[in-house]
Amino acid sequence: MENAEREKYLKAYYENEADANKHMAFANVFSAIIMTVFWVLYIFKVLQVSPNIYILINIIFPLGIFILVSPLFYIKTTKILKPRFKYFVVFSFILVAAALNIIIPKHATLLWALSILIVTHYYNPKLGLFAFISILTLMFFCLYGGALLGEYDPNLLGPGVIEDGKIIFPESTIDRYNMLHQMLLEGENRYLKIFLFYYLPRAAILTLIFFVINALNRRTYNLLVKELKVSSDNQKTKTELEVAKEIQLATLPIEFVTNEDVEIQAELKPAKEVGGDFYDYFVLDDDHVAILIADVSGKGIPAAMFMMKTITCFKNYVSLKKSPAETLKEVNRIIYQGNDSKMFVTCFYAIVNTKTGVTRYANAGHNPPVIGQFGSYHYLKCNSGFVLGGLSEAFVKDEETQLNNGDTITLYTDGITEARNEKGEFYGNDRMINLYNKRENSCLVELHHSLKDDVEKFANGAEQSDDMTYITLKYHGDKCEYEEQEFVPKIEKIPEMLEFLRLFAEKMNIEKSFINNLLVVADELLSNSIKYGCEETNENIFMRILYNLERKEFILTIIDHGKEFNPFLTNNQPLEGDISNKKEGGLGILIVKKLMSECAHDYINKKNILILKKKF
Numbered sequence: 001m002e003n004a005e006r007e008k009y010l011k012a013y014y015e016n017e018a019d020a021n022k023h024m025a026f027a028n029v030f031s032a033i034i035m036t037v038f039w040v041l042y043i044f045k046v047l048q049v050s051p052n053i054y055i056l057i058n059i060i061f062p063l064g065i066f067i068l069v070s071p072l073f074y075i076k077t078t079k080i081l082k083p084r085f086k087y088f089v090v091f092s093f094i095l096v097a098a099a100l101n102i103i104i105p106k107h108a109t110l111l112w113a114l115s116i117l118i119v120t121h122y123y124n125p126k127l128g129l130f131a132f133i134s135i136l137t138l139m140f141f142c143l144y145g146g147a148l149l150g151e152y153d154p155n156l157l158g159p160g161v162i163e164d165g166k167i168i169f170p171e172s173t174i175d176r177y178n179m180l181h182q183m184l185l186e187g188e189n190r191y192l193k194i195f196l197f198y199y200l201p202r203a204a205i206l207t208l209i210f211f212v213i214n215a216l217n218r219r220t221y222n223l224l225v226k227e228l229k230v231s232s233d234n235q236k237t238k239t240e241l242e243v244a245k246e247i248q249l250a251t252l253p254i255e256f257v258t259n260e261d262v263e264i265q266a267e268l269k270p271a272k273e274v275g276g277d278f279y280d281y282f283v284l285d286d287d288h289v290a291i292l293i294a295d296v297s298g299k300g301i302p303a304a305m306f307m308m309k310t311i312t313c314f315k316n317y318v319s320l321k322k323s324p325a326e327t328l329k330e331v332n333r334i335i336y337q338g339n340d341s342k343m344f345v346t347c348f349y350a351i352v353n354t355k356t357g358v359t360r361y362a363n364a365g366h367n368p369p370v371i372g373q374f375g376s377y378h379y380l381k382c383n384s385g386f387v388l389g390g391l392s393e394a395f396v397k398d399e400e401t402q403l404n405n406g407d408t409i410t411l412y413t414d415g416i417t418e419a420r421n422e423k424g425e426f427y428g429n430d431r432m433i434n435l436y437n438k439r440e441n442s443c444l445v446e447l448h449h450s451l452k453d454d455v456e457k458f459a460n461g462a463e464q465s466d467d468m469t470y471i472t473l474k475y476h477g478d479k480c481e482y483e484e485q486e487f488v489p490k491i492e493k494i495p496e497m498l499e500f501l502r503l504f505a506e507k508m509n510i511e512k513s514f515i516n517n518l519l520v521v522a523d524e525l526l527s528n529s530i531k532y533g534c535e536e537t538n539e540n541i542f543m544r545i546l547y548n549l550e551r552k553e554f555i556l557t558i559i560d561h562g563k564e565f566n567p568f569l570t571n572n573q574p575l576e577g578d579i580s581n582k583k584e585g586g587l588g589i590l591i592v593k594k595l596m597s598e599c600a601h602d603y604i605n606k607k608n609i610l611i612l613k614k615k616f
Contacts, residue, residue: 598613
């Protein structure tokens, strides 16, 4: 591995060293507690030592305890994040081990091996080498220091001195030095023996331990480097998938479509990875609108690429000159070519005549849509057809249904009906159709929102396994009048917005009392929207007014780009009794609910959509 790349991955260890330093500091504190216990035992002479050693213990033990505890003082500071701090905390332990080896050389030998082992959790070969060199150096001086200062060890100093037929173990440093000097004069070089028979064997064992630990350190280091590489590659792949998902969603129309003939609302809620769901709608001419929904088999990049190919084909072949079945056959012919992966697409495609409501459609193996007519919802009876891309020929046929004023048609993918909860149960077709039939109103935004909320409530936090996509078209017919306009989101612009509403309502000969109440309602809602966050954006407020001459229905749509805010959730108290104590903002919303037949809110594509409907 190149040095630059090595340093790059080594940086990852430095970022995690604070945690290792913290645990090492606590290990040192635990060692200090053990030293304190032994110090107390020595003080009260439960453990017997010579007077010289007793004095040495009472000097070195408190000093060692302080050294072990000292790294703990830096736990709450930034020093623990410094790369050099690990040397301080590790060397503190080694230094205390060295001091104990001087006092009790025959009992503290294992501390040298432990000092090498403790650095393994850093996974840093440099720190391991530092500890090894420090230990060999200190052990050399500690052996000679222990021979002269510490507890008498016959392995170091020999069997002692015989005086008057008794074996005497010299305790003072001067007596020991004289003994060693006398032995040297007699031909026994004890200093050399300490090096050859005491230091070198221990050094050899510690060297063996070091190389084993160092090999483990490097192996762990290499494993972690590979893990970092895999993690980096996964992150790169994840980023690429996120970009692919953004590109995928960018190809889909996101506007809430509304005019005198139809309303269209659609949404794709993707799963974690890019998938193959897509929808689209096209204005073919003044009298025709096309909608489609599709689901590509599989997930991930291959499904997304196949989806993009299919979308491109649709955009090229959608036209009034071809019926829905003819269009699907053309798309099938193109995507079948070169389809070595044997992927396929289920699709439902419909063309709505906005003047007559006649809707021609063709189904290619997709879920049947939901039709809402006169407040009742049912699944459209249609030919199931065959998927696109599976065979060279598409087995689909044209069919026809009639949409009347106020009817809706909802296309969806199986990510809705096959959504699962924590028990593994499916949301299902029956639950979806029952939800629609329990509704008391037919506002498109409310219809859209209720399905989304019900699926999320059913899932109850269970992980989404597939894209959830649906698109709904509401048909108004050609007996409507409408106007729309955009306004700068400023409080001082509200009078202009209200004047826009007043002029339209008067033109439609709507009763004057309703117009006055409507202006109060609009003033309340617009003020809330602007104050809550619209002024922070550069996007205008969109207002659209529609009046259905046949159904005597007035619909006001307000769309802003502010933060998500549903004004209808601020207060649900009834408008009765003493209203003087209502909370600020609550009274206005109560008036809105009392005045209008339906009120609905949804937040889609970072836009608040408010729908107010009044039936006369």
